[in-house]
Amino acid sequence: xxxxxxxxxxxxxxxxxxxxxxxxxxxxxxxxxxxxxxxxxxxxxxxxxxxxxxxxxxxxxxxxxxxxxxxxxxxxxxxxxxxxxxxxxxxxxxxxxxxxxxxxxxxxxxxxxxxxxxxxxxxxxxxxxxxxxxxxxxxxxxxxxxxxxxxxxxxxxxxxxxxxxxxxxxxxxxxxxxxxxxxxxxxxxxxxxxxxxxxxxxxxxxxxxxxxxxxxxxxxxxxxxxxxxxxxxxxxxxxxxxxxxxxxxxxxxxxxxxxxxxxxxxxxxxxxxxxxxxxxxxxxxxxxxxxxxxxxxxxxxxxxxxxxxxxxxxxxxxxxxxxxxxxxxxxxxxxxxxxxxxxxxxxxxxxxxxxxxxxxxxxxxxxxxxxxxxxxxxxxxxxxxxxxxxxxxxxxxxxxxxxxxxxxxxxxxxxxxxxxxxxxxxxxxxxxxxxxxxxxxxxxxxxxxxxxxxxxxxxxxxxxxxxxxxxxxxxxxxxxxxxxxxxxxxxxxxxxxxxxxxxxxxxxxxxxxxxxxxxxxx
Numbered sequence: 001x002x003x004x005x006x007x008x009x010x011x012x013x014x015x016x017x018x019x020x021x022x023x024x025x026x027x028x029x030x031x032x033x034x035x036x037x038x039x040x041x042x043x044x045x046x047x048x049x050x051x052x053x054x055x056x057x058x059x060x061x062x063x064x065x066x067x068x069x070x071x072x073x074x075x076x077x078x079x080x081x082x083x084x085x086x087x088x089x090x091x092x093x094x095x096x097x098x099x100x101x102x103x104x105x106x107x108x109x110x111x112x113x114x115x116x117x118x119x120x121x122x123x124x125x126x127x128x129x130x131x132x133x134x135x136x137x138x139x140x141x142x143x144x145x146x147x148x149x150x151x152x153x154x155x156x157x158x159x160x161x162x163x164x165x166x167x168x169x170x171x172x173x174x175x176x177x178x179x180x181x182x183x184x185x186x187x188x189x190x191x192x193x194x195x196x197x198x199x200x201x202x203x204x205x206x207x208x209x210x211x212x213x214x215x216x217x218x219x220x221x222x223x224x225x226x227x228x229x230x231x232x233x234x235x236x237x238x239x240x241x242x243x244x245x246x247x248x249x250x251x252x253x254x255x256x257x258x259x260x261x262x263x264x265x266x267x268x269x270x271x272x273x274x275x276x277x278x279x280x281x282x283x284x285x286x287x288x289x290x291x292x293x294x295x296x297x298x299x300x301x302x303x304x305x306x307x308x309x310x311x312x313x314x315x316x317x318x319x320x321x322x323x324x325x326x327x328x329x330x331x332x333x334x335x336x337x338x339x340x341x342x343x344x345x346x347x348x349x350x351x352x353x354x355x356x357x358x359x360x361x362x363x364x365x366x367x368x369x370x371x372x373x374x375x376x377x378x379x380x381x382x383x384x385x386x387x388x389x390x391x392x393x394x395x396x397x398x399x400x401x402x403x404x405x406x407x408x409x410x411x412x413x414x415x416x417x418x419x420x421x422x423x424x425x426x427x428x429x430x431x432x433x434x435x436x437x438x439x440x441x442x443x444x445x446x447x448x449x450x451x452x453x454x455x456x457x458x459x460x461x462x463x464x465x466x467x468x469x470x471x472x473x474x475x476x477x478x479x480x481x482x483x484x485x486x487x488x489x490x491x492x493x494x495x496x497x498x499x500x501x502x503x504x505x506x507x508x509x510x511x512x513x514x515x516x517x518x519x520x521x522x
């Protein structure tokens with residue numbers, strides 16, 4: 001502390017110094033007492049032997065070690081390093097209570113992830129600092145009415161929305177102007193997913209007036225250099241027209257307007273300055289700035305065309321860049337970040353995103369997708385490998401001709417190869433055992449685990465048929481969280497490889513910085 005900035009009076013400075021010295025003495029005594037009490041618990045005369053005696057060869061049982069460490073971490077050191085359940089269910093609800101002197105960033109309507117109400121057994125939470133309330137389960141629509149081999153058709157998705165929204169407390173639909181994917185230009189064209197949703201909204205009398213509030217629609221503008229103030233306005237108008245509504249609840253960037261290594265392309269993770277200086281990104285004045293982005297979104301809010309906005313496939317830099325720029329400009333900050341998240345993709349908890357999004361920091365909601373990792377976390381590829389992972393040509397052809405899901409389809413299986421790394425598949429086998437021991441399917445374990453993480457506001461799940469949707473609704477309306485033992489068993493598997501889908505043991509010597517689909521690696 002620069003004491004002279006507090007006061008020019010020397011007497012007061014002296015008192016302040018004495019006060020600080022006294023505080024330091026008390027703090028030191030508190031630490032000493034804690035260490036001594038911990039040392040006593042280990043039957044050792046000094047604290048210097050504490051951590052030595054916590055080794056695997058210590059005669060002290062695990063429970064006693066744990067209690068002793070908690071004594072130390074939960075007291076003075078706990079205030080420095082934190083504690084709690086490391087992202088599990090109880091922390092997810094911490095947004096509803098600050099406790100002690102902790103202060104939540106209430107730079108909006110309230111803390112993100114706060115449970116506002118329960119509808120037909122389904123929790124609905126605050127999204128970021130906005131007044132937008134979303135169900136813990138959201139409907140993912142990427143493949144709705146697409147040209148995919150098992151895509152749900154228009155009749156199917158009408159049944160999906162009737163069941164989920166009208167009867168079971170789901171209120172969130174997530175789509176994009178690019179959807180459906182894949183679209184062959186014949187049976188399916190970009191924008192068809194929005195059109196189909198709009199037809200359902202109109203048919204059920206939900207597109208206008210007070211009834212419109214029953215549905216939260218999130219859609220996206222195509223990312224990259226397409227994101228300009230002009231295109232934000234024009235593309236939003238196009239989505240509004242296709243959806244047949246007067247406003248969009250959450251308008252999102254499908255991927256960042258700038259280069260970002262984490263834009264959901266293959267196994268890219270590391271920032272590459274050469275990729276960032278590519279003419280695609282740096283030509284014609286460079287990517288749209290955070291300032292222009294925030295101002296363009298505020299204009300749509302002022303015009304009543306959107307209620308809030310957010311990003312997809314972005315990182316902590318993009319999230320914080322947007323929130324801090326918006327606040328500096330005095331405009332509405334983003335309320336959400338959407339990203340890939342599952343048992344085998346926990347990067348957003350560990351790369352700064354969860355910290356940035358926290359209600360104690362930037363107060364931004366998180367929409368997770370791919371909770372089942374392209375179908376890998378259903379377990380259906382465990383006993384019989386995905387088509388391209390097989391070594392038997394006959395079995396490859398059989399799988400391609402009778403696909404079980406995306407991983408047996410030529411295009412998808414190449415794009416989503418990272419979910420089938422050796423490390424990912426080893427982890428999936430272990431998670432399957434945990435699920436079996438807990439008396440549930442791997443699908444249930446995967447979805448309920450995602451629901452419980454403190455980062456997650458809502459989980460977007462895509463379905464091919466109504467039976468899959470019914471399962472998801474069942475999992476998301478179970479009142480009890482997964483047991484602590486199950487959560488800890490999952491964490492122990494995670495600790496073996498924290499980034500299984502971003503590891504690879506088959507990178508070629510002659511690839512020279514390119515991954516399996518041409519992305520920049522590492």
